Amino acid sequence: xxxxxxxxxxxxxxxxxxxxxxxxxxxxxxxxxxxxxxxxxxxxxxxxxxxxxxxxxxxxxxxxxxxxxxxxxxxxxxxxxxxxxxxxxxxxxxxxxxxxxxxxxxxxxxxxxxxxxxxxxxxxxxxxxxxxxxxxxxxxxxxxxxxxxxxxxxxxxxxxxxxxxxxxxxxxxxxxxxxxxxxxxxxxxxxxxxxxxxxxxxxxxxxxxxxxxxxxxxxxxxxxxxxxxxxxxxxxxxxxxxxxxxxxxxxxxxxxx
Amino acid sequence: xxxxxxxxxxxxxxxxxxxxxxxxxxxxxxxxxxxxxxxxxxxxxxxxxxxxxxxxxxxxxxxxxxxxxxxxxxxxxxxxxxxxxxxxxxxxxxxxxxxxxxxxxxxxxxxxxxxxxxxxxxxxxxxxxxxxxxxxxxxxxxxxxxxxxxxxxxxxxxxxxxxxxxxxxxxxxxxxxxxxxxxxxxxxxxxxxxxxxxxxxxxxxxxxxxxxxxxxxxxxxxxxxxxxxxxxxxxxxxxxxx
Numbered sequence: 001x002x003x004x005x006x007x008x009x010x011x012x013x014x015x016x017x018x019x020x021x022x023x024x025x026x027x028x029x030x031x032x033x034x035x036x037x038x039x040x041x042x043x044x045x046x047x048x049x050x051x052x053x054x055x056x057x058x059x060x061x062x063x064x065x066x067x068x069x070x071x072x073x074x075x076x077x078x079x080x081x082x083x084x085x086x087x088x089x090x091x092x093x094x095x096x097x098x099x100x101x102x103x104x105x106x107x108x109x110x111x112x113x114x115x116x117x118x119x120x121x122x123x124x125x126x127x128x129x130x131x132x133x134x135x136x137x138x139x140x141x142x143x144x145x146x147x148x149x150x151x152x153x154x155x156x157x158x159x160x161x162x163x164x165x166x167x168x169x170x171x172x173x174x175x176x177x178x179x180x181x182x183x184x185x186x187x188x189x190x191x192x193x194x195x196x197x198x199x200x201x202x203x204x205x206x207x208x209x210x211x212x213x214x215x216x217x218x219x220x221x222x223x224x225x226x227x228x229x230x231x232x233x234x235x236x237x238x239x240x241x242x243x244x245x246x247x248x249x250x251x252x253x254x255x256x257x
Numbered sequence: 258x259x260x261x262x263x264x265x266x267x268x269x270x271x272x273x274x275x276x277x278x279x280x281x282x283x284x285x286x287x288x289x290x291x292x293x294x295x296x297x298x299x300x301x302x303x304x305x306x307x308x309x310x311x312x313x314x315x316x317x318x319x320x321x322x323x324x325x326x327x328x329x330x331x332x333x334x335x336x337x338x339x340x341x342x343x344x345x346x347x348x349x350x351x352x353x354x355x356x357x358x359x360x361x362x363x364x365x366x367x368x369x370x371x372x373x374x375x376x377x378x379x380x381x382x383x384x385x386x387x388x389x390x391x392x393x394x395x396x397x398x399x400x401x402x403x404x405x406x407x408x409x410x411x412x413x414x415x416x417x418x419x420x421x422x423x424x425x426x427x428x429x430x431x432x433x434x435x436x437x438x439x440x441x442x443x444x445x446x447x448x449x450x451x452x453x454x455x456x457x458x459x460x461x462x463x464x465x466x467x468x469x470x471x472x473x474x475x476x477x478x479x480x481x482x483x484x485x486x487x488x489x490x491x492x493x494x495x496x497x498x499x
Binding site: 065073170178181205208209213 | 329331332333334335336337340341344431435436438439441442449453462463466467469470473474477478481
């Protein structure tokens with residue numbers, strides 16, 4: 001059934017290689033997007049709980065804007081709209097970026113900022129789930145608020161939210177497929193291309209599906225491993241409950257219900 | 258001197274009157290987005306509840322099938338699912354109805370079916386978790402009252418499940434509403450589709466996409482406020498009880 005992957009396309013490459021290069025772009029987008037999102041997400045998530053009004057309102061605004069506009073529309077904004085709004089030299093410099101990068105960089109920025117808003121909410125939930133005693137004890141020990149966040153609160157919150165971050169990890173590799181709408185040739189785009197060139201739709205989409213399935217499995221295993229390593233003893237859930245928890249979409253507020 | 262170039266490359270050159278002229282068309286696109294959301298919500302909730310009950314009762318064979326379906330749908334991107342169904346639905350329908358020949362039913366209906374089946378996997382997981390949160394005593398009390406299992410679910414269990422799960426169901430529906438924008442890849446005319454077709458005609462891409470972003474932002478922010486309200490309402494009785 002997957003014979004088509006060993007046939008050659010118009011440019012002489014094996015169709016299997018089309019898929020592999022698509023997989024490569026998907027992984028690169030998801031990997032770098034994740035780390036950028038993770039850093040911004042922690043900063044914004046901490047900002048959401050800050051006592052400074054301006055910081056907390058700005059963080060809330062960030063989350064609201066990036067969570068409430070569809071990813072597809074955000075892609076269009078970065079790709080089509082931003083270069084037009086910038087001064088014309090900067091705009092045309094962006095437009096003239098060589099082929100893969102011209103679409104890849106907007107896609108990466110877009111995906112990272114979108115995911116960051118979602119991670120920020122998880123970080124906030126983690127911080128709010130910690131007992132108040134933790135920040136009070138830090139204050140009693142003479143730690144400045146920034147030190148309390150850095151050494152006491154954020155490290156514990158991060159260990160708590162690993163299970164809900166699992167669904168964000170699984171979200172980001174799926175969301176990379178939206179980048180095909182602005183011309184990034186990632187896995188879904190390549191499989192559609194194969195299907196259009198060979199009419200072997202079943203084989204083309206089937207192999208992409210299998211690849212996505214194994215990515216999901218890897219992501220899940222990796223996150224379970226990390227959770228086992230970093231879980232605060234006594235706070236963890238059993239494996240079964242954790243599965244349910246992740247299944248419910250990470251359960252943002254369920255933790256403190 | 259103003260810029261000589263005709264290209265609208267600075268904020269001051271934005272002309273939002275084109276949006277006013279395109280407004281009726283955008284509105285019809287938005288209407289389609291809503292129709293798709295509502296239909297997918299209805300199909301998704303009915304199917305999702307069925308799936309959840311099948312798993313909750315551990316019906317042999319069926320529950321394994323349902324579980325694999327949910328795992329599969331949840332691990333592949335929606336765009337790929339859309340492509341799959343566009344290819345499969347006419348073929349499958351043809352096999353059952355058209356005597357082997359594939360029946361083209363058009364992209365609109367396929368989108369309705371796809372989103373319904375796709376969302377069913379997500380709603381089902383939410384309801385399944387909700388079912389587990391219902392105290393076992395509730396089931397036993399229903400048995401003691403000799404309620405049929407249909408009445409047990411209809412009048413006792415499901416109302417509690419829906420109450421607990423309502424904030425998550427609503428957030429999932431907001432995500433669904435945002436996801437309907439992906440029908441763009443099938444060239445359907447939802448809100449984004451309408452904007453992009455309009456932009457091709459009048460060349461005012463910046464204004465059109467900015468407007469679309471603002472419309473989505475307004476609708477989804479309002480809906481997320483409702484999620485917060487629902488969440489608060491669920492929390493109250495617990496506090497009182499303790």
